[in-house]
Amino acid sequence: MATIWCLLFAATFVGSTHGHLVMSSIFSDGAVLQTTDEGGHPPVLFGMSNASSTVVIQGTAGFMEINTTADGEGNWKVTIMETPKMPGPYNVTVTEYGGGHPLDTFNMSDIFFGDVYFCSGQSNMAFTMHGISNATQEIANANHSNIRLFKAGGTRFQLSETEDEVGAGGGWMPCNSQTVAGFSAVCYLSGRDIMSMHTGKRYIGLVESAVGGTGVQLWASNKTEMTCGQQAYRMKENYKAAMLYDTMVLPYLPYAVRAAFWYQGEANADECCPIGREDYSCYLEHMIADWQGVWGYKVPFVVIQLHTWGYMPCDADVVLANELESGIRLAQWDVGRHNLSNTALVSAVDLGGALHPPYKSEVGRRVALAVIGTVFFQDIQWQYPYIRNATGNFTHGKYEVDVYVENGEGLHMMETPTCNQSDPQKCSVYCCKNGAPGMFILLGYNWSSFYTANPYNLQLVDIKENHVYLSMLANDTYKGKPHVARILYQLSPHPFCSLVNGQGLAMPTQGPVPI
Numbered sequence: 001m002a003t004i005w006c007l008l009f010a011a012t013f014v015g016s017t018h019g020h021l022v023m024s025s026i027f028s029d030g031a032v033l034q035t036t037d038e039g040g041h042p043p044v045l046f047g048m049s050n051a052s053s054t055v056v057i058q059g060t061a062g063f064m065e066i067n068t069t070a071d072g073e074g075n076w077k078v079t080i081m082e083t084p085k086m087p088g089p090y091n092v093t094v095t096e097y098g099g100g101h102p103l104d105t106f107n108m109s110d111i112f113f114g115d116v117y118f119c120s121g122q123s124n125m126a127f128t129m130h131g132i133s134n135a136t137q138e139i140a141n142a143n144h145s146n147i148r149l150f151k152a153g154g155t156r157f158q159l160s161e162t163e164d165e166v167g168a169g170g171g172w173m174p175c176n177s178q179t180v181a182g183f184s185a186v187c188y189l190s191g192r193d194i195m196s197m198h199t200g201k202r203y204i205g206l207v208e209s210a211v212g213g214t215g216v217q218l219w220a221s222n223k224t225e226m227t228c229g230q231q232a233y234r235m236k237e238n239y240k241a242a243m244l245y246d247t248m249v250l251p252y253l254p255y256a257v258r259a260a261f262w263y264q265g266e267a268n269a270d271e272c273c274p275i276g277r278e279d280y281s282c283y284l285e286h287m288i289a290d291w292q293g294v295w296g297y298k299v300p301f302v303v304i305q306l307h308t309w310g311y312m313p314c315d316a317d318v319v320l321a322n323e324l325e326s327g328i329r330l331a332q333w334d335v336g337r338h339n340l341s342n343t344a345l346v347s348a349v350d351l352g353g354a355l356h357p358p359y360k361s362e363v364g365r366r367v368a369l370a371v372i373g374t375v376f377f378q379d380i381q382w383q384y385p386y387i388r389n390a391t392g393n394f395t396h397g398k399y400e401v402d403v404y405v406e407n408g409e410g411l412h413m414m415e416t417p418t419c420n421q422s423d424p425q426k427c428s429v430y431c432c433k434n435g436a437p438g439m440f441i442l443l444g445y446n447w448s449s450f451y452t453a454n455p456y457n458l459q460l461v462d463i464k465e466n467h468v469y470l471s472m473l474a475n476d477t478y479k480g481k482p483h484v485a486r487i488l489y490q491l492s493p494h495p496f497c498s499l500v501n502g503q504g505l506a507m508p509t510q511g512p513v514p515i
Contacts, residue, residue, distance in 0.1 A: 410502020
């Protein structure tokens with residue numbers, strides 16, 4: 001750990017003129033430290049000093065004094081087991097002592113206790129507020145004295161027109177119309193909605209650590225690379241496994257947080273770092289475990305299932321046009337819902353239509369609902385609809401399927417941006433019309449063997465309460481017999497229609513579900 005911190009000193013750590021006492025740049029004026037209110041994890045202060053020196057943390061009235069001793073490599077860490085009743089502001093001084101005499105000091109001012117959220121991923125997490133669909137109004141209303149913003153790092157491999165380096169690695173910023181415009185839209189909107197729906201005037205600290213065009217391999221540790229990297233894959237030149245874990249994550253941990261948000265995967269379905277469903281699941285699971293290990297507790301993770309992007313001709317008869325993209329979404333379903341405790345899934349599958357869709361306000365709302373329901377344990381409807389089970393019958397020349405949808409109250413069809421962007425003349429039979437073709441897929445016992453000769457022949461007939469009824473002609477069956485084994489939902493990389501419940505939460509890509 002000490003070696004890594006020394007290497008990262010220039011970019012992510014700050015110290016005094018004497019250079020003995022060093023702390024991460026996240027410890028700066030205006031910082032928000034995690035509160036222990038509502039079961040929050042005790043905040044941690046950490047840094048480096050001379051080996052075996054004494055470190056004393058003091059603050060203004062109401063902030064307790066804490067002493068600790070650095071280890072043989074100079075690392076030190078203190079935990080504030082119970083945060084002050086008053087949220088702040090506090091001035092905090094960290095002093096290094098040697099031989100009974102002060103050697104160095106580190107000062108922070110305007111410190112508050114509240115909830116901290118760590119927002120990470122690639123370009124759709126880095127996508128800034130000035131690129132969203134309702135940017136003018138949202139930015140004008142973004143003056144919140146109790147929200148603080150922090151941009152990690154300063155590292156950018158692929159800058160897009162929506163990314164902005166203002167404030168990157170430069171300390172905490174107040175949240176206002178000027179600072180929020182260049183900040184992560186999903187991070188800010190999620191925090192803003194958590195505040196408006198639940199935490200009220202409590203302070204919120206939002207940490208953006210996101211880099212466009214990067215694969216999950218770069219965010220996990222070398223240990224994870226040894227576990228998951230046995231399968232052959234390629235990455236762009238100059239990309240190295242774990243490089244972002246070392247520079248954009250590790251310097252800011254174990255800074256305590258209420259939850260972490262992860263929005264990534266495009267690069268793993270593209271030319272950067274292509275991997276399949278099983279490999280992505282392995283990396284994501286172990287990456288989360290890596291981070292939680294440094295935090296020292298099971299930080300809740302919200303995994304945002306990728307939206308879809310690109311254009312698909314309406315007469316296309318190939319549903320798996322991009323198997324990697326579909327596989328990433330299925331892997332996010334695996335990890336976010338099944339494979340790990342303390343994770344929640346939020347789907348953006350219905351909000352695509354472009355690589356960087358501007359519909360981030362709805363993504364933020366869904367993340368906020370998931371946090372309020374799973375982290376704060378409030379009795380709200382945050383659960384998305386999903387397939388609980390399905391049954392099929394061959395009758396009267398048709399194969400009919402009854403799909404039972406959990407959390408399907410108020411279930412209805414909604415056209416996606418992909419539909420709206422397509423040629424209306426060529427696509428008149430698609431979108432949510434004529435049975436929403438392509439929304440569901442039936443598979444035989446072999447994954448690659450489609451049950452239907454043309455997947456678009458399977459049509460949605462009706463929605464009643466929590467049931468979705470599907471039907472297809474018998475002469476479209478595989479070898480004329482109903483050898484159906486499984487059903488999948490929204491596997492197409494370019495869906496025209498999605499199912500949404502009464503809370504406005506989309507049904508994620510999922511499957512295969514046995515029939």
